[in-house]
Amino acid sequence: MARVPAAERRDDLVNAAIRVIASRGVDGATTRRIAEQANAPLATLHYCFQTKELLFTAVFERLTERYREVLIENDVHGDLVATARAMLRGVLDWYLESDPEFASASFELISWAQRQEDHPAVTVYNEAFNVVRSILARAAGQDVAPETIDQIGYVISTLSDGFVVNWLTYADRSRAAQQAETVVDVFDAWLAVKLA
Amino acid sequence: MARVPAAERRDDLVNAAIRVIASRGVDGATTRRIAEQANAPLATLHYCFQTKELLFTAVFERLTERYREVLIENDVHGDLVATARAMLRGVLDWYLESDPEFASASFELISWAQRQEDHPAVTVYNEAFNVVRSILARAAGQDVAPETIDQIGYVISTLSDGFVVNWLTYADRSRAAQQAETVVDVFDAWLAVKLA
Amino acid sequence: MARVPAAERRDDLVNAAIRVIASRGVDGATTRRIAEQANAPLATLHYCFQTKELLFTAVFERLTERYREVLIENDVHGDLVATARAMLRGVLDWYLESDPEFASASFELISWAQRQEDHPAVTVYNEAFNVVRSILARAAGQDVAPETIDQIGYVISTLSDGFVVNWLTYADRSRAAQQAETVVDVFDAWLAVKLA
Amino acid sequence: MARVPAAERRDDLVNAAIRVIASRGVDGATTRRIAEQANAPLATLHYCFQTKELLFTAVFERLTERYREVLIENDVHGDLVATARAMLRGVLDWYLESDPEFASASFELISWAQRQEDHPAVTVYNEAFNVVRSILARAAGQDVAPETIDQIGYVISTLSDGFVVNWLTYADRSRAAQQAETVVDVFDAWLAVKLA
DNA sequence: AATGAATGAGGCTTCATTCAT
DNA sequence: TATGAATGAAGCCTCATTCAT
CATH class of the missing domain: 1.10.357 (Tetracycline Repressor; domain 2)
Structure with missing residues (x-):
């Protein structure tokens, strides 16, 4: 998987989160699914947003x-x-x-x-x-x-x-x-x- | 522990579920928390409602x-x-x-x-x-x-x-x-x- | 459910157990399923056979x-x-x-x-x-x-x-x-x- | 805890599964016991094999x-x-x-x-x-x-x-x-x- | 004697997160 | 920096069994 700069990733992750929340609800929006939707490794999510809560806040x-x-x-x-x-x-x-x-x-x-x-x-x-x-x-x-x-x-x-x-x-x-x-x-x- | 009629137990659980859902959201409403709120063992929840989904339907x-x-x-x-x-x-x-x-x-x-x-x-x-x-x-x-x-x-x-x-x-x-x-x-x- | 004398139930339960074991394996043969197959209340199983192991021994x-x-x-x-x-x-x-x-x-x-x-x-x-x-x-x-x-x-x-x-x-x-x-x-x- | 390559982990788990199955039967071979036998946390089992069934298939x-x-x-x-x-x-x-x-x-x-x-x-x-x-x-x-x-x-x-x-x-x-x-x-x- | 009701223990799985590189 | 590997905590559910009647 290509390495992508963090700033860009953040955006991807926020967009991915919106899509996942829309289709599966807040509780169906797991970190894994969001990362997958963003085409990013799971660990990247926590690299970009210390916490799931912080990601959601960004969303x-x-x-x-x-x-x-x-x-x-x-x-x-x-x-x-x-x-x-x-x-x-x-x-x-x-x-x-x-x-x-x-x-x-x-x-x-x-x-x-x-x-x-x-x-x-x-x-x-x-x-x-x-x-x-x-x-x-x-x-x-x-x-x-x-x-x-x-x-x-x-x-x-x-x-x-x-x-x-x-x-x-x-x-x-x-x-x-x-x-x-x-x-x-x-x-x-x-x-x-x-x-x- | 005192014997409680099943119907009453079901009622308690539904009420407990409502309270928990209200305070912690649907996804925060875990079986454990609902059972605890209803003052019932976790297994009782599944005795009264085969499934969490069935409990929610009752709610x-x-x-x-x-x-x-x-x-x-x-x-x-x-x-x-x-x-x-x-x-x-x-x-x-x-x-x-x-x-x-x-x-x-x-x-x-x-x-x-x-x-x-x-x-x-x-x-x-x-x-x-x-x-x-x-x-x-x-x-x-x-x-x-x-x-x-x-x-x-x-x-x-x-x-x-x-x-x-x-x-x-x-x-x-x-x-x-x-x-x-x-x-x-x-x-x-x-x-x-x-x-x- | 009609009350049935224990002796007869024992037989029913053993037969039921054989059928259930055959179709679902020993580990799929749960007390509940055996009782159901025998058309007996679950508690009856333990009334007739103190233990699942004892039932299996009879089988x-x-x-x-x-x-x-x-x-x-x-x-x-x-x-x-x-x-x-x-x-x-x-x-x-x-x-x-x-x-x-x-x-x-x-x-x-x-x-x-x-x-x-x-x-x-x-x-x-x-x-x-x-x-x-x-x-x-x-x-x-x-x-x-x-x-x-x-x-x-x-x-x-x-x-x-x-x-x-x-x-x-x-x-x-x-x-x-x-x-x-x-x-x-x-x-x-x-x-x-x-x-x- | 020391880093262990995934392949090796998988191997350990398969071996552990064989041992546990042999000694306690398929139904006695719980994920917990297999993980314990492999000296691995339970979650690791599911990291290496998405499912118990998949582990058994590997075995x-x-x-x-x-x-x-x-x-x-x-x-x-x-x-x-x-x-x-x-x-x-x-x-x-x-x-x-x-x-x-x-x-x-x-x-x-x-x-x-x-x-x-x-x-x-x-x-x-x-x-x-x-x-x-x-x-x-x-x-x-x-x-x-x-x-x-x-x-x-x-x-x-x-x-x-x-x-x-x-x-x-x-x-x-x-x-x-x-x-x-x-x-x-x-x-x-x-x-x-x-x-x- | 016989049974509906109840339950502690433990089953498999998934979660958000952290670690080691 | 960026990520594959790993994990403790918690999820839902089912089990054999016991209790109270």
Whole structure:
């Protein structure tokens, strides 16, 4: 097996871990399987990441980062309603575009993170929430109360999380696409009342 | 050691399993830990449930059954709006009342079930959905299209699932109680538009 | 399950044990499987036979007894050559008639007995040998040296054991039937030289 | 702990397995006991052989190989009678020289192999038989019918198997040495008639 | 007398990790 | 540096046996 520099290996291993977690769950994601998927010797995994937990943390960070990117990419720089709406849409579409297994891996990892000592699960939520808030705040200008911003953020996350659970369970893309419409309708209705 | 009827033992084990799954995740829920939590020798677990998987299935059924009960208990036998609203409220309140660990165990088990051969995860969703549908249908009478009923059911489940994810992540009851209000507001707004 | 007197159960259990040993080997013959095969509760096995070893000893005795019967049934009360020949034939035919699994169980049990404290394996051989010897001795009258009698007995057992090993391995009855002819031919040739 | 090449480790384990099987039977040959006998940690056994069954297969192959060597070593390259005779003698002597436990392990494993899916038991017999046949065929030249060759092979195996059973049962070397003589006498008598 | 319930001991296997090179 | 080899701990499960009725 060709010797490969550690930095590159790290990347391979993180990607491999995501794939394995998606297909076999967090508990099915053994070091051996991840190493195999990454085409790397088992010992390399521990050479690159002292511990399985550290590898998972890296995976977690990668997912968090991706999530933030999705949010930022979907900032339409419009008014509050348009911006909020686009953000929700963007997240739903992203879920739909990626493999359902990807969403599955994310969820698995959040459960996993919940049980780790320093609760990075909360961190990722907070971080995502901060991104959402800052985007919305800019769109809202001065007129909207911070509590309202927060609430909008909460509803976006609630709707998208709820959407994902169903999508993961049924893994039926055309059905999920329709449901995405419904979800956006729900959001619209509420926003109209809220910002009336 | 005192003689304990098998049925009771089975019950103890199911309860123990729920507790362990909630606190340590499905993969942390080893037979040893479950037996210990149930205050039973490890071999007893396999006497009562031939297999760990069978125990988990029993746990799964227990949770499913409980979920159905909650739905039925919250049928107010009113008109469609009142009935739908009460059902959503009932589920949210139930989540809030029970230990967050209970909801956590449910979520963990759904992920687990997803990876089992015969996908009981889908079954539990379908079953719950059928209960919701039949309650809503009775409340709606003849005037409402079945598709609308289905959509209302979908929104109830999406909102409650989304609510749970946040509740599990932060495990902050007073915050969740406020969020429950928001969730119901969202539902009301949409229902008003939908059934206008 | 109907309560059945212990004496009858003992018989059932011994028969069940033989069947299970034949089909799954000594190590596959667990108490549970034997009890199941005998249609008896597991605890009954230990009620009838304090120990699995004691049950196996009973099985062993049953097989030994059967072996002795076969030898005696095939005593043609003729001269030495005819008697010896008939005995070998009788044993070979018996093996051929019974299920190959029966022979298999016998062999399994002999290996098993070999490893028990008081070596009943030797006992069964000695016993069988004594039966053979006494039959041959009567047929031989006074003229034949005891050593010769012993040697004939040894050759009978060697040939029949060797025959069985092949029969067990290939479990091909028509092939084994031909081989039985060959075995008898071998015996005849040697007897002719030996008793010339 | 000193680094030991994997190949050597495998060898140690195979040897240990043979010893344990010989002394405690196939079913008494637990992974723990084999590892202990090999002075290796239990996990090492599974590092070298993914499975207990694979280890046993390796043991089986070792025994088969050894058996073939014995046959080939005892090819005297003489005429048919001399060659056949020498082969039988060689096998008997080999059994006598080696520990009775070695023969015991062989027999145990053949029973074991019989119960495996792909019946390697038949394979080893066929293989051994082919070696015998080819040696005999060369010695016989053109004049002897193939059926006769086969028959001689069968008698050799029957006599040696029968011999072994007694040898294993009594484990009395001096007695077995005498019996070996008798066995060869039997073979000689039959060969004389057969090839007359 | 007869049996459902229960269990300690031990079975095979896999895990994350470390060691020696 | 990078990795094949090795391993202690723990996984699930089954065994023969005993207990309480």
